[in-house]
Amino acid sequence: MKNKGVKKIREALGNYIDTLKLEFTQGMILPTVNGVQKEPSKSKPKVDLQTKVAVGHLPSQHTSVGVKIPTCKFNLKDYFMTSPEELYRIFITQELIQAFTHAPAVVEATKGGKFRLLEGNVSGEFLELVSEQRIVMKWRYKSWPTEHYATIKLSFCSKDDGTELQVECKGVPVGEEEQTKSGWQRYYFEGIKQTFGYNVRLF
Known part of the structure; x- marks a missing residue:
């Protein structure tokens, strides 16, 4: 009885951890991978935002011709x-x-x-x-x-x-x-x- 109880608890914990891993990795991948479902419409603004940030930093990075400051x-x-x-x-x-x-x-x-x-x-x-x-x-x-x-x-x-x-x-x-x-x-x-x-x- 004791051994069976331990075995069932381990199985339940194993299933729980697998579920957590699945949910966690899905959360990590969805915003960056080009999926086919509903997520692409959400992930696209993030890509645009990153592009805008990168472009916004360009003038300060390419300083060989001087920087435009007040x-x-x-x-x-x-x-x-x-x-x-x-x-x-x-x-x-x-x-x-x-x-x-x-x-x-x-x-x-x-x-x-x-x-x-x-x-x-x-x-x-x-x-x-x-x-x-x-x-x-x-x-x-x-x-x-x-x-x-x-x-x-x-x-x-x-x-x-x-x-x-x-x-x-x-x-x-x-x-x-x-x-x-x-x-x-x-x-x-x-x-x-x-x-x-x-x-x-x-x-």
Whole structure:
């Protein structure tokens, strides 16, 4: 009697487990397999949804040509007690850039030449170099979205006994405006003045 009871319980449990497995595997397969019954109409929206999600992610994955993100533009200017020629030279000479940033730099001062400053935190490419007048470059912080660059234009204007530097920044990611402004003022403007003595203010 005892043996028969154990045998019947085992059979019942076996049947129950088989039923569970069948139901479970059917639930797993039906949404993904192209069935012939009622399920295909339910599974099709899931496939469409997955396709939409994949397409939605494509722009952020293919970033080799840049990413489309909200951007802003702003202008900065400062005054340096030196000639346009001397100030221009400071922005394109590797040794002078290393002096005012106090960090290693790599600078190829030609059209299409690359640069890396501040231990790789700033990088870019020179788009236009007009001696003593203008520098245009692609410029980015390392923390910005991959391959996204702002366009920075530096204009060197002779004024009185010094040079007014006008900086036009376009394509700066929204939310990065203040950091970019303060970075230019701290690492470029103040760094150059303190290193080369072009101050017009006493601190």
